[in-house]
Amino acid sequence: MNHSDDPPRPSRRRLLAGAAGLAAAGVVGRARANDANLPPNVASWSKTLGDGVGVRPYGKPSPFEKDVVRRDVQWLTASRESSVSFTPLHDLDGIITPNGLCFERHHGGITEIDPHDYRLMLHGLVDKPLIFTLEDLKRLPRVNRIYFLECAANSGMEWRGAQLNGCQYTHGMIHCVMYTGVPLKLLLEQAGLKTNAKWLHVEGGDSSGMNRSLPLHKALDDCMIAYRQNGEMLRPEQGYPVRLVVPGWEGNIWIKWLRRIKVGDEPWYTREETSKYTDLLENGKARKFTFEMDAKSVITSPSPQVPVKGKGFLVISGLAWSGRGKVTRVDVSLDGGRNWRTAKIDGPVLDKSCVRFYAETEWNGQELLLQSRAMDDTGYVQPTKDDLRKIRGVNSIYHNNGIQTWAVKPNGEVENVEVG
Amino acid sequence: MNHSDDPPRPSRRRLLAGAAGLAAAGVVGRARANDANLPPNVASWSKTLGDGVGVRPYGKPSPFEKDVVRRDVQWLTASRESSVSFTPLHDLDGIITPNGLCFERHHGGITEIDPHDYRLMLHGLVDKPLIFTLEDLKRLPRVNRIYFLECAANSGMEWRGAQLNGCQYTHGMIHCVMYTGVPLKLLLEQAGLKTNAKWLHVEGGDSSGMNRSLPLHKALDDCMIAYRQNGEMLRPEQGYPVRLVVPGWEGNIWIKWLRRIKVGDEPWYTREETSKYTDLLENGKARKFTFEMDAKSVITSPSPQVPVKGKGFLVISGLAWSGRGKVTRVDVSLDGGRNWRTAKIDGPVLDKSCVRFYAETEWNGQELLLQSRAMDDTGYVQPTKDDLRKIRGVNSIYHNNGIQTWAVKPNGEVENVEVG
Incomplete structure (x- = not known):
């Protein structure tokens, strides 16, 4: 294991490469933006009263977030006898699920x-x-x-x-x-x-x-x-x-x-x-009676549903958890597990709760093999998929906590892959 | 200030006074219950498949919780220019607001x-x-x-x-x-x-x-x-x-x-x-520029919208917070501030976050004057309404963090009152 405690940090200069000066505002998203709403113009929504007479008894998400939803996999289970829908982890941050x-x-x-x-x-x-x-x-x-x-x-x-x-x-x-x-x-x-x-x-x-x-x-x-x-x-x-x-x-x-x-x-x-x-x-x-959920983690962004949008400063974000206690460390690899850096855990670290981790890097279009690896306060380390298969075989459905790999392509697209 | 660190505890025998033996099931709520659903019968919902084919993109509360909603006060502000709706604190617990x-x-x-x-x-x-x-x-x-x-x-x-x-x-x-x-x-x-x-x-x-x-x-x-x-x-x-x-x-x-x-x-x-x-x-x-929200607390249950239902063991529950830092202690009084006991703070205690507190008692139909008082890690103690008025007068709208009083009547109803 090659573990680097001192990962390269992005230069401060490049940190905000995406943000434009006043004169060249809004490069990102320009294709879909309505110029009339952009500075120095006053946006349409600032000129008229908004909605909101009286009470909204129970609020809902913005209509612009209509794609942030639970989804199923039709061929997997889609009957009244057995149904499942999945949390949109790629569209969330922090540790609380709404x-x-x-x-x-x-x-x-x-x-x-x-x-x-x-x-x-x-x-x-x-x-x-x-x-x-x-x-x-x-x-x-x-x-x-x-x-x-x-x-x-x-x-x-x-x-x-x-x-x-x-x-x-x-x-x-x-x-x-x-x-x-x-x-x-x-x-x-x-x-x-x-x-x-x-x-x-x-x-x-x-x-x-x-x-x-x-x-x-x-x-x-x-x-x-x-x-x-x-x-x-x-x-x-x-x-x-x-x-x-x-x-x-x-x-x-x-x-x-x-x-x-x-x-x-x-x-x-x-x-x-x-x-x-x-x-x-x-x-x-x-x-039988394998109750405990072993330490596990996943990078939620970038991931196949949220590709990398443009080169420059990139925050790799993910979730980690352990049924044995507290997550004490999460490592992130950009090269399929050959080199590791310690991610930053941000927010509350609670017993048998999710933690949110971040790792920062520069992305210049190179291929990445993103992985994350969780450790907990019992000393347990999340295994690779291959190490897990050596012990468990591949007949199982349950308790797969192997290290996940996302391949980032030069065009920013991300794919679920296996590495050696 | 009369502060009791050793409040009387309810007897364990009475703790579950509301729970009935198998032979006399379901006394509480019986008036509204459908006997066919009660033990030893198998409830109707256990006999038929539930709803749930495929995906529910974004979930909603149970229809039985339709009264747990934000509400406004019509005479206060109810226009598009100025509107307000209030969190149903009396119907929530823990510290996270959905x-x-x-x-x-x-x-x-x-x-x-x-x-x-x-x-x-x-x-x-x-x-x-x-x-x-x-x-x-x-x-x-x-x-x-x-x-x-x-x-x-x-x-x-x-x-x-x-x-x-x-x-x-x-x-x-x-x-x-x-x-x-x-x-x-x-x-x-x-x-x-x-x-x-x-x-x-x-x-x-x-x-x-x-x-x-x-x-x-x-x-x-x-x-x-x-x-x-x-x-x-x-x-x-x-x-x-x-x-x-x-x-x-x-x-x-x-x-x-x-x-x-x-x-x-x-x-x-x-x-x-x-x-x-x-x-x-x-x-x-x-x-002017009185930005900071001083330490404050309120008993959310019982309170006027959630009266006490029947005699016996009673958990007094509330929220406390301070804009200055962490809440370190919450005291509860049953007699309008003459005697105080330290409440139990349960769940995470975080900087500039709400904390949840509980105090347990026996209620036998006596009148109560419920109060709570928050302290924070700067040593600040939430004042009485009268002490606050001595300094601030009554011309203000903002920054009222005075101690709130709820009167519990012999029939269990609860009313907003002022004491001495």
Whole structure:
């Protein structure tokens, strides 16, 4: 590994190469601009009153941002029984995902639950079985935490080689919001655990009855019964009114429309942890209960959906996360992993949350092979795809956290590629 | 001041008084519930496939949350020339405001700017005047920060006494999101400041041409040229595509639809900092350039719009913030300020950001006079309304950070009141 702690910095002179002097304003974008709106003219929108009488009860994005949307891959899953849409990571920055753009994964469509009829059952190996209404849950002590949620199948189509052209599709089954909810530990304490309690069976109220086995130690550690995301109530597609939050673990176990928690002494071996959400190895055996999402990262810009627009100063931007704890460092390579530089992590660095990283460079039309590599506070380093395949083979769908490569072409276009 | 560091805690037995045993499920909410959906029955929504074929490009809140909206006060401002809508603080938790619910304040309606035609001019006492397109700005190094934005007129209707019944109206001109943008310092360095540069004139592209004078030291400290909020591009009503972020300072100077920055050697004394956004004192003199938002807090639940539903364990929840830095402590009183207990601050504590606080109690139908009091890391303590009036009089509209009082009645209803 060739690691440079002192990457070349762009000259300050070139930093603003894109910005023009007053006399030659607006070179970038000129082709599409309306001259009448440009300096020294006063723009049309400054001459007339804007919209906005009274109240706009709930705001929407600008019509000019109509392409910043969740998207699906038609051939992958597009039925009411199994559907998925991907977060437009390439069109976002920072670490918070706006609620309207959080990816979706449904196994029985989006369930609509009347909050007055919502109930959460807690039973099994407990002293006192309980049923909670939504109002009951909202009256309890609560906590607020920013966590990433990644589907175990994120990047799952890339096991056998570069396939989908855009980080929205290769890495878009992740989002990161602030959850508000009740610590699961609190509910379990109230019900009173029997001494032989070891596992929980958690079940959704959707038509698939999505259900998984959750080890008690995790439930007592940091799991939440969440009813809010980014301040407001959960969105319908995220499990309104209540979902389970299992920080750092695969999204499938973050049961949406949560209806039941049963305490037992061993795992249930449900369909979703035997036939699905296990990792088939080369020798035909399958890893099971691989809950934790390993450290991972992706460069979101430039990427296939956001090519490089013109030569000059370039900020490489991306996301990194680890289900094991905090991201401590992200490295970026411009040459497919031969040389690395340490990226700048900007903004809050929180446990089991996304971090935003940036690396600056000059781009003069040369071909680049962009990669990023995350490290976490356990010392874990994100592996190359090849190193991952040596251990895991290519039969798996889940838990692909290999290093992603984007090739930047001389014309600025970007492509999903594999390197040696 | 009688400060109790060891408030009485609710008994664990009573903590879940609202939760029923399996045999008597769902007492709370029963009146509105449909028995057919309640345990031991399988709910209707679990028996049929949910909605969700293909893609939902941009998600929306549940239809059951249709009352969680921004609202205006008709008699206050409801014209295209001057409009305002308030954040529903009583219906939120945590510290992040979802983009669709951030309060609005317009002086010339909501300006619609074609991002291709957008230009930012930077001129005056600089070596090299510059014009930036949106693409220019997006190519530059950027930072991500969670900041609160409070209108100087927030709580302005309360100077002469308790008036508006709901924290949405008394305190709802605040929101808190993650901004992404270019440090203003970077643009100023590129233009090159003349030695006599001291102030900036910042101007919006809206029809009111909103404009203010900004001291250079603040511009060089932490101001941002922001184009994103919570990851996605700014909402139209928040200044799409570019607004100024002036952390901790009154919202009026966070110029939306930012079109021009002129560097000068003294303030401009614009209408918005002479006739408006100055603080008229009892003696007829006015304080000017009172930029900083002092430490402040409000209990968001219970509050007039969210009464207490039934006796038993009660979590008092609220927001606190300070334009001077970090909130270090929040105290809560149940008896109108005679006795205080320290609230628990939960979630990230960031500079010039909101924090969420909680205090727990038992409510058995007794009358309460709820108050909260914020302290920041400069040692500043939020004053009572009366102490504030002694210094400021009641002629002002702006910068009212007095302690708010909610009276909880025996029937659980909550009212905005004044105490002693």
